[in-house]
Each structure stands twice: as structure tokens, then as C-alpha cells.
Amino acid sequence: MSQTSPSAAPLNDALVTVFGGGGFIGNYVVQSLLSNGARVRVASRNPEKGFALQPLANLGQLQFAHCDITDTDSLAASLHGATHVVNLVGAFAGDLTQLMGEAPGQMATIAKANGVQAFVHMSAIGPDTDSSAEYARGKALGEQRVLDAFPTATILRPSIVFGKDDGFLNMFGGMIEMLPALPVFGPSAKLQLVYVDDVADAVITALTDPAAHGGHTYELGGPEQLTMMEINQRIAKAQGRERRFIAMPDGLSGLFASLPGTPMSKDQWTLLQPGSTVSEGARTFADLGIEPRPLGLFLDKWMTRYRKFGRFGLSNERSKQRSQGA
Numbered sequence: 001m002s003q004t005s006p007s008a009a010p011l012n013d014a015l016v017t018v019f020g021g022g023g024f025i026g027n028y029v030v031q032s033l034l035s036n037g038a039r040v041r042v043a044s045r046n047p048e049k050g051f052a053l054q055p056l057a058n059l060g061q062l063q064f065a066h067c068d069i070t071d072t073d074s075l076a077a078s079l080h081g082a083t084h085v086v087n088l089v090g091a092f093a094g095d096l097t098q099l100m101g102e103a104p105g106q107m108a109t110i111a112k113a114n115g116v117q118a119f120v121h122m123s124a125i126g127p128d129t130d131s132s133a134e135y136a137r138g139k140a141l142g143e144q145r146v147l148d149a150f151p152t153a154t155i156l157r158p159s160i161v162f163g164k165d166d167g168f169l170n171m172f173g174g175m176i177e178m179l180p181a182l183p184v185f186g187p188s189a190k191l192q193l194v195y196v197d198d199v200a201d202a203v204i205t206a207l208t209d210p211a212a213h214g215g216h217t218y219e220l221g222g223p224e225q226l227t228m229m230e231i232n233q234r235i236a237k238a239q240g241r242e243r244r245f246i247a248m249p250d251g252l253s254g255l256f257a258s259l260p261g262t263p264m265s266k267d268q269w270t271l272l273q274p275g276s277t278v279s280e281g282a283r284t285f286a287d288l289g290i291e292p293r294p295l296g297l298f299l300d301k302w303m304t305r306y307r308k309f310g311r312f313g314l315s316n317e318r319s320k321q322r323s324q325g326a
Helices: 024-035 047-056 072-079 096-113 134-149 169-178 196-208 228-239 250-258 266-272 299-306 316-323
Strands: 015-019 039-044 062-066 084-087 118-122 154-158 181-184 217-220 244-247
Touching: 015 024, 015 072, 024 039, 024 047, 024 196, 039 047, 047 062, 062 072, 072 096, 084 096, 084 196, 096 118, 096 134, 118 134, 118 196, 134 154, 134 266, 154 196, 169 228, 169 299, 181 228, 196 217, 228 244, 228 299, 250 266
Parallel strands: 015 039, 015 084, 039 062, 084 118, 118 154, 154 217, 181 244
Antiparallel strands: none
């Protein structure tokens, strides 16, 4: 996590409004901002989700604001006095065109009118105005609207973001813990999983130097490209479990995703099929001066709680050695 002596940090005493700051990525972005001396306003429909951040802030350094990003007056109130803005809002449910397309444009319009110095907009790899997935269309529209209103905004497009408390590794971790055999959807789809602290560092870098990074788009991926099958296998190995993984055909996967109540939505399935990797020629972490960290640095430690007997159990390798009399 990016951290500088608060008194020497470029963001010292800046007022940064973070839309969606109570979410998974927001938690890490806000921590980085606080450690860099910024004053942070977490603007969210559910700001209480970020209350756990309060012990990390100095007196008067952290503020929470209830905000409906589809309401112009609510946006204006959340942006009042802000010198920097970060938009992290993303969703797979609701009016995605409004939430991820039009609303960010309104944010950027108000921010520009208020003299905001830097604006960072979190998009995702694969925005596409012609996609059948509303998510991809919404992200594409959001980028367009933001840059139209605030041409020096920085656009960040991460691949799937992982961390110890994410909804990705932990979802598969729980399933692998419970089930002896699991279906794998899009088994050959390649993902460039990116560590959440590295994404937070990218936000800080962009805010700190808008002259260098404003007006540019960066695609953020980790140092490895892993298929969905490989990710599941790595999780099982980190848990010390032998599991059977069944590669599901695309037709059956698409049918499953179209059913109500399933853990994968139709949009998520549509986005999974082409994978999520950095495009050739794109600006990346390297252009931000950041070296991304691989999944392998963390996975064994994070999967400990899913092992049999938890911290008192054996890793898969140690179990094999014991069974072989090593």
C-alpha cells in the first residue's frame, strides 16, 4: 500500500471525495489516502459499510456522506469543497447505464465546475459500446461521459481484483472447501488477476500527478495470466484438498447463467468468455511506476482458514509427505 510521511505527501490536507468508498476496493483506496495525509469523504448509498475505517483516521480526517449518485443535488453536496475525486462505483444489478454511465458524467461535470484538481474514474477491462452485456456498455459510456466533462481525468481499467476479503477467491474458496467435485465455467478463459493494494496504489499515483497521468487510460493486470481452471486448481492446492474439476461446455454455462438465483449472472458469463487481460499496447502499471504482485504471494496464507483444522491442519504438500512416510 502506498504510504508517505503525511506532512510530506502531495495529497496532504487535500479533500478527496471517494464515491463507492465503502466497498471492497474503496476500503483499500481510502486507507491509502489516509496514510498519505488526505482528508477523505466516503460518499455512498451505504456509507456505514466504511465505518470500520474510522480507527485508521486522525481526528477530522474521515467523513461519511450518504449519496445517491443518480441525484444531481446529492452529487453536488458530496463534491462540495473537494479538491480530488475518485469514482469506484460498479454494479451488476440495477440500471447500469445510469449508475456506471450517466452518473459518472454528472460527477465529472460538477467536479470540473467546482475546480477539482484531479479525477480518477474506475472502469474495467473490456468496456464496449456494442457488447451484449449491459455492464460493458455501461462502463464504456461512463468513460466517454467522464472524459467529455473532465478531459484530464484518469481512467483505470483493472482486471478482476483480488484481496484477502474479496468476493472472488473467497467464493471459490468456500465452494472448494465444501464440495468434492465442482463445475468450472469458462475453464480456458484467461484472467490477469490484480492485487487490490496495487490498484489502490494506481489511484494514489494518478491523483498525485494529474499532469502526468490525466487524460490517459491504464489497463491494470497482475504479472500472470491464469485460466479459470488453473485458478480453481491453485485454490484447492492452497487448501490442501484434492478436488475434481469439471470443465463445463459454453452452451450449458450460458444456460446456467440465464437462470434466476445463480451465483453467475448473464452479464458476468458474457464478460468471462473472452477473459480479462491487458490489451497489447495499453498503458499499464509500468507506466505508473508500479510493479504488480502475483497471486502466489498471498494465496497459501489466505486459504489457511479453508483448510481442514484451519491453522492447525496440514498443507497439501505436507499431507502428501506424511502419507508417503516422509
